[in-house]
Amino acid sequence: MSKKNAITPTREEDYASWYQEVVKAADLAEHSPVRGCMVIKPWGYGLWENIQRILDKKIKDTGHKNAYFPIFVPLSFLEKEASHVEGFAKECAIVTHHRLEKKDGKLVPAEDSKLEEPLVVRPTSETIIGEMFSKWIESYRDLPLLINQWANIVRWEMRTRLFLRTTEFLWQEGHTAHQTKKEALEEVFKMLGEYKDFLENFLAIPVIKGRKTEMEKFPGADDTYCLEAMMQDKKALQTCTSHFLGQNFAKVSDIKFSDEKGNLEYAWTTSWGMTTRVIGALVMVHSDDDGLIVPPKIAPTEIVILPVIHSDEMKQKILGFCEKLKKDLQNVLYHNKNLVVEIDTRDIRGGEKKWSWIKKGVPIILEIGLRDIENESVFMLKRFNLEKKSVKTQDFIKNIKKILDDIQSEMFEKAKKMQEENTQEIKSEDEFYSFFKSKKAGFAKGYFCLGPKIEKKLKDDLSVSVRCILEENFEEGTCIFCSKKTKTKAIFAKAY
Amino acid sequence: MSKKNAITPTREEDYASWYQEVVKAADLAEHSPVRGCMVIKPWGYGLWENIQRILDKKIKDTGHKNAYFPIFVPLSFLEKEASHVEGFAKECAIVTHHRLEKKDGKLVPAEDSKLEEPLVVRPTSETIIGEMFSKWIESYRDLPLLINQWANIVRWEMRTRLFLRTTEFLWQEGHTAHQTKKEALEEVFKMLGEYKDFLENFLAIPVIKGRKTEMEKFPGADDTYCLEAMMQDKKALQTCTSHFLGQNFAKVSDIKFSDEKGNLEYAWTTSWGMTTRVIGALVMVHSDDDGLIVPPKIAPTEIVILPVIHSDEMKQKILGFCEKLKKDLQNVLYHNKNLVVEIDTRDIRGGEKKWSWIKKGVPIILEIGLRDIENESVFMLKRFNLEKKSVKTQDFIKNIKKILDDIQSEMFEKAKKMQEENTQEIKSEDEFYSFFKSKKAGFAKGYFCLGPKIEKKLKDDLSVSVRCILEENFEEGTCIFCSKKTKTKAIFAKAY
Structure with a gap:
């Protein structure tokens, strides 16, 4: 890579x-x-x-x-x-x-x-x-x-x-x-x-x-x-x-x-x-710095097959293998829909071709050359973590649903972790202001009396808005911004 | 009826x-x-x-x-x-x-x-x-x-x-x-x-x-x-x-x-x-004079079940039977899609209910009362021809795809027959004019030199337009409207 x-x-x-x-x-x-x-x-x-x-x-x-x-x-x-x-x-x-x-x-x-x-x-x-x-x-x-x-x-x-x-x-x-x-x-x-x-x-x-x-x-x-x-x-x-x-x-x-x-x-x-x-x-x-990453359950194409062809004589054999593999995979029902598999036979450089799919975020890229066919294996690249390995073809077909579901869960867990690590409970106005003046501020969570003047001021001062008022029943506490008692907590953040 | x-x-x-x-x-x-x-x-x-x-x-x-x-x-x-x-x-x-x-x-x-x-x-x-x-x-x-x-x-x-x-x-x-x-x-x-x-x-x-x-x-x-x-x-x-x-x-x-x-x-x-x-x-x-008729392959719901309930005590039994039937039918794959079955339990008169579905054109209406359950049968109404008959439930489920496909073909054949019977080969301008002055004129077919002035005149005189120029290779003939020789035939009609 x-x-x-x-x-x-x-x-x-x-x-x-x-x-x-x-x-x-x-x-x-x-x-x-x-x-x-x-x-x-x-x-x-x-x-x-x-x-x-x-x-x-x-x-x-x-x-x-x-x-x-x-x-x-x-x-x-x-x-x-x-x-x-x-x-x-x-x-x-x-x-x-x-x-x-x-x-x-x-x-x-x-x-x-x-x-x-x-x-x-x-x-x-x-x-x-x-x-x-x-x-x-x-x-x-x-x-x-x-x-x-x-x-x-x-x-x-x-x-x-x-x-x-x-x-x-x-x-x-x-x-x-x-x-x-x-x-x-x-x-x-x-x-x-x-x-x-x-x-x-x-x-x-x-x-x-x-x-x-x-x-x-x-x-x-x-x-x-x-x-x-x-x-x-x-x-x-x-x-x-x-x-x-x-x-x-x-x-x-x-x-x-x-x-x-x-x-x-x-x-x-x-x-x-x-x-x-x-x-x-x-x-x-x-996405990451190499492009989009699409969660498997929403991918227009879950798997792309890249035939690695170095001479005309092996072309037939490799393409035949790829077609067979595509057919086997498309028979797999993944969350109520048959898998969509594409064979990319475009006449462009192998590296360029592979990277075009990495940038598009297709969950799984398979490279298949003569040696892979001889070894009864496929060379698999997971877009999510760019992990590469050779897998026996039959195992790949047998496990494809699990492979995709694991990627799906890992993607969710990663995003969840980021959200949790960047959400901070805030107690005072000073803490709030310094939180949002730091460059990488995430979500602030804290008691809020719902005063519209405060809301307006936060927008003007910090470009921070109340994203939502949480629905849970909290014990009574004190509003971050004034002395009012309230049972309401909100999430604050800069927003799109 | x-x-x-x-x-x-x-x-x-x-x-x-x-x-x-x-x-x-x-x-x-x-x-x-x-x-x-x-x-x-x-x-x-x-x-x-x-x-x-x-x-x-x-x-x-x-x-x-x-x-x-x-x-x-x-x-x-x-x-x-x-x-x-x-x-x-x-x-x-x-x-x-x-x-x-x-x-x-x-x-x-x-x-x-x-x-x-x-x-x-x-x-x-x-x-x-x-x-x-x-x-x-x-x-x-x-x-x-x-x-x-x-x-x-x-x-x-x-x-x-x-x-x-x-x-x-x-x-x-x-x-x-x-x-x-x-x-x-x-x-x-x-x-x-x-x-x-x-x-x-x-x-x-x-x-x-x-x-x-x-x-x-x-x-x-x-x-x-x-x-x-x-x-x-x-x-x-x-x-x-x-x-x-x-x-x-x-x-x-x-x-x-x-x-x-x-x-x-x-x-x-x-x-x-x-x-x-x-x-x-x-x-x-x-459609006919009783409302819409939907071809089975395009129907949003292929089958509607009308429970016929005369007392509260039989309600449970009849609804239970209908639910089971619905489930069995919905498991049937009909042209790449599971059948869609609806049970209509609206609290309105039975006749009104049945006629609402006839007017909507749902292909099959099933009426199910206590006696039908006892006879292990369903009372089937085909919307297409309003044919009614009692059918053994198991036979109905087994044959449903054929029943629907037969309706589909019959609908096509009927429409095809109407089109053919109402398409007439026309040889002369007089024949053409008298054809389109009759109240129930259909499609006229005949040699046409493609002259735009003629086309305009037919619109003005008869509100008839050239629907299309046929693509087949015809032997040379004489234009209906002038003396020109041509190999082109067209379809003429009044149109929406």
Whole structure:
């Protein structure tokens, strides 16, 4: 293995540039000529397809059905909920015309095609889906209504970074309506639980569960719950949210049902979502200075086979062996899906070829030359730790599921350890300030009275935000920042 | 079975209204409050998910990879290809601003957020994908480049109908680049072949393959190939298209590669797509006056079980039996997917419940009461022909795949027969005019010199269009409309 790293700069040298370089080296995505919009390339989209496949099953297994709603939200809909429109007004793509015409030789929006009411490209769908819910729900028998949508979303961002913050992104958004507050809250936590299982057991990203402060919650929600993850630069990234919307959207969209006694009541609604942003988290949690490392359970291709061919006469034999091996491996069912194996026969240098796969983070690379075939073995490289060894072919096939599962667990454990080692219990304001003035500060945990002025000051002074309020029952203690007694602890961090 | 039909009006009485009512009764989709945009409801979206699953596998098995490109196309991109922009300029949703602000108490697009260059919500992606291709392709080694995208599309339609013509719709669009004209043409036909297999063997819709005339082809293409289907009102519907783009888009997007000799050449490109419109075709080809009929291979749920419970004491026993049956059936692998079985325990009248499933078109409805359990049998209703009979439970499970496959073939054969019986060889202009002046005219087939003036006249006189130019080699004959000799035959019809 080369001493020099495949990615320049390294994480240590310049984390932000390292991230961009990993995304590029792994061929995940790139900027498009459209301001702030990205192109998700096949390897990156393959990750998203696996995320969709696994999450979609979870969403369906918990009783939700997929549907599709319009991409456009009329301005008057967005305006219905005051804090909702406040939250999104500054970042809307607005459609104002529906025809182009030539004017002085230039193509321009035709004046007479101006819309009476402008349409906003959906920044989220609560109001448009709420309108449909109000038509679909009449009686308690229609509840719960459990709907999910896979869609593209547009929020006009001024400063964009691939996957982490883009003007257009892909997501799923769950929208549900319930008869009681209790049921709606159960839904909020159920889906948060599904997200946690998905993040930890499939993406190998350990997360901290909690509630957002008033300042950080979703515009229009009563409460927003989230899962926060620690990146390798110790900053936090919100991986998903689950919102308890109370009766706010039911009231503005008139989602009413008649209960068992015939009384007309407002429904209780929720919404919850996960976006292509988690691919950014995946990159930042798992990659190293040689590129991306993909957890096996989410890899578009789990195993790549590199035939090592030095002469034309051995070509046939080696390729035949590789095809047979590929077939045997593709018959293995790994977590409800057949393994995907690729043979890379590109006509480029062997080293370049191998490194292209290391940078892409494929879990297992097999090099196969004549000697390996004679020894009935394969030369295996685990991307996760770059460990290399020769293994008997039959043992490799027999053990492949365990090999992959072990990599998966090790990746999770490594990330978990980093998160734990970089989370510090903080008792005083001084300690807090000096913690966050140190270069490699991670997560701070401590008592917090939830005072919004304090929250604002921490942002201004340190660029630190309250990531979440922990849900556990703590004994009473004293707020880090004031003398107030509280039972509430929070996680603080700099964040993406 | 009730004598009265579930759908009013019937096909005979008013085909257009019948279509709307079937879509509504099957709970497939409905109009949204956003002009021309539809909401695809769970049963309709379930159809689309199956279409996606099957078509996606075909697309991947033929070597294509999925990727994702921006929803916005800058105006200058659309303008690159003259006939392309001409074709789409009149139906574009145009984004002109990126922020909302309050002005005189009203929310309006903020003047200072006006975009320097307006963005068009993608009506198709040739130009934006072409721009990326020009960056990705350098040498012949990068070819062929085989990409597909699943996405939403916006074309501002003035008169919309659910699925058939909506402002927003969903589709897949394949975009490929090749080294030679021959390879590109092979790709065009290969994908048309995949579509044909999909339409005929999964949607049970027989299609006629052909080439579009100059007037009907895709704006910017050298040639457009299509598959035309006949609806039950004998009108034609274009189910998909596959375009040979020649070097047109390569030239305007600068997609060049250096060949084996180091010469810089323009690539040859193709694009091909199928949309949610095929769901409209599915409805119009297969449904009857009692609602939708879904071909088994595409059904979101193949079998629904209706427990017939007359007293509380038998409830446990019947539900237990149904659960066991459901489990046994769901273990059956039907065309690479486990059967989906639903037990409908809704607290509504039995007749209403059964008819709701008939209208939704679920292939098999099983009614199960105490007597059926005692007889070790199930009472089966085939939606396709409304045939009812009692079948031994074990036989039903053993034969279910054959039962479903037989329904599938019968549906195809029935549609095929209708298409053939309503396609007429036409020899003269008089015959042609009287054919299309009759109320139930279907497809006319005959020699055509491809004269654009004739084509225009047929549209004006009869609202009849050339659906496609047949690809077979015919002996020389005389054009229906003029005295010219030609070897070309075409299919003519009124169309959606």
